[in-house]
Amino acid sequence: MSKYQKVLVAGVLVVGGGALYAQSIQVRVNPNIRINASSFRTSDDRPGPDSAQVATMFAALERSDPAICEMTVDMLGNWWGGSSERSVGRLSDVRDDGALRNAFGGRVTDPAAIRTLSASLSTDNPCVRRAAARVLGHSHSPETLAPLRSAFRSGNSRLREAGAMGLGMAEDLESHDALAEALRDDDLAVARMSAWALGEIEDGRSVEPLSRALRSNDRDLRLAAIWALGMIEDGRAVEPLVPLLRDGDATVRLAAIDALGEIEDERAVDGLVNVLKANDTATRLAAVRALGQIESVNSVSGLMPLLEDRNEELRFETAEALGQIEDGRAVDGLARAARDESPRVRRAAIEALGEIEDNRAGSAIAQALSDRDVEVRRAAVDALSQIDLESAPRQLLDALKDQ
Numbered sequence: 001m002s003k004y005q006k007v008l009v010a011g012v013l014v015v016g017g018g019a020l021y022a023q024s025i026q027v028r029v030n031p032n033i034r035i036n037a038s039s040f041r042t043s044d045d046r047p048g049p050d051s052a053q054v055a056t057m058f059a060a061l062e063r064s065d066p067a068i069c070e071m072t073v074d075m076l077g078n079w080w081g082g083s084s085e086r087s088v089g090r091l092s093d094v095r096d097d098g099a100l101r102n103a104f105g106g107r108v109t110d111p112a113a114i115r116t117l118s119a120s121l122s123t124d125n126p127c128v129r130r131a132a133a134r135v136l137g138h139s140h141s142p143e144t145l146a147p148l149r150s151a152f153r154s155g156n157s158r159l160r161e162a163g164a165m166g167l168g169m170a171e172d173l174e175s176h177d178a179l180a181e182a183l184r185d186d187d188l189a190v191a192r193m194s195a196w197a198l199g200e201i202e203d204g205r206s207v208e209p210l211s212r213a214l215r216s217n218d219r220d221l222r223l224a225a226i227w228a229l230g231m232i233e234d235g236r237a238v239e240p241l242v243p244l245l246r247d248g249d250a251t252v253r254l255a256a257i258d259a260l261g262e263i264e265d266e267r268a269v270d271g272l273v274n275v276l277k278a279n280d281t282a283t284r285l286a287a288v289r290a291l292g293q294i295e296s297v298n299s300v301s302g303l304m305p306l307l308e309d310r311n312e313e314l315r316f317e318t319a320e321a322l323g324q325i326e327d328g329r330a331v332d333g334l335a336r337a338a339r340d341e342s343p344r345v346r347r348a349a350i351e352a353l354g355e356i357e358d359n360r361a362g363s364a365i366a367q368a369l370s371d372r373d374v375e376v377r378r379a380a381v382d383a384l385s386q387i388d389l390e391s392a393p394r395q396l397l398d399a400l401k402d403q
Helices: 003-009 019-029 051-063 066-074 099-103 111-120 126-139 142-152 157-170 173-184 188-201 204-213 219-232 235-246 250-263 266-275 281-294 297-308 312-325 328-337 343-356 359-368 374-386 392-399
Strands: none
Touching: 051 066, 051 099, 051 111, 051 126, 066 126, 111 126, 111 142, 126 142, 126 157, 142 157, 142 173, 157 173, 157 188, 173 188, 173 204, 188 204, 188 219, 204 219, 204 235, 219 235, 219 250, 235 250, 235 266, 250 266, 250 281, 266 281, 266 297, 281 297, 281 312, 297 312, 297 328, 312 328, 312 343, 328 343, 328 359, 343 359, 343 374, 359 374, 374 392
């Protein structure tokens, strides 16, 4: 398991990586906010709320402050009902017994509850409309898909938008063609939500219509399409995405960089290497991370100079990326970076040398065993265990004397 996979399992990448443009989409498109890892879903075998529980929840949402309502709905379909935090994550005198929380983590099967949720798709309250779309979509059943598909065919644009959200959350393949057609909807909010839904469905058929949407005059539709293409991870999206690396809008550029990193296709390398020369640090950092994800040896020569950049974060991310790429041509530069003034850069360089597993790194790693920073010394021990050096056993024995 890679370092980045470990971070994903910890749930950190939900707000990492492409957060800058993803948050922009969330604000304007109002997509559901959920953990981006299907293995975390717990609803498949759990019963969902009955009609009384739905009525209780939705009556409370209707009465609540809009901001509080939105924060509550953010949680629908995530880890509601999870038991891991019940004993230590809640105060002892809490009055909620968890029944309602638990119910909304499961599938809705009660016909009366489904009717209530379906009716709520038409409410004037956007938060409640969003809640209904999320709960119906989260249930992943024919009975809950039917009202969402019906809403998506409505002449009311707000109803179509809610339907698109639910269909995206349900990852409804049967609605793919209708969602792709809706990218040209007269209501831009519907078009944006449809793009988001196609990203959730992750079907290669979406690449062509989403690529066309990249030419839209609406910035937020373009952002939603970029994000969706990154989610689909199809190499055919590289060609339409690469020109956006030169877009005049910084948020669009960052979104395109992150999407190309997600796609992990070698054809994006030249464009991303050119971005390393950009004036703004945020763009260069994003390009470094994307190149690390792609893991192409053809990016090593472009990355190497950044190990000596004035910006500490760039030096750190570059060392991390080179460790992911694992090419021996980076050994000399990383050995120099192992003497960087920043402890975190030194640690990243040593970790990268361990990943590359080149015997030429032995001297740099051995010197790091006496580094003044304990995390650097720890990284050196790990790196020695990865490289086949005759001196490693003796050096590791010496490390046992470390305070």
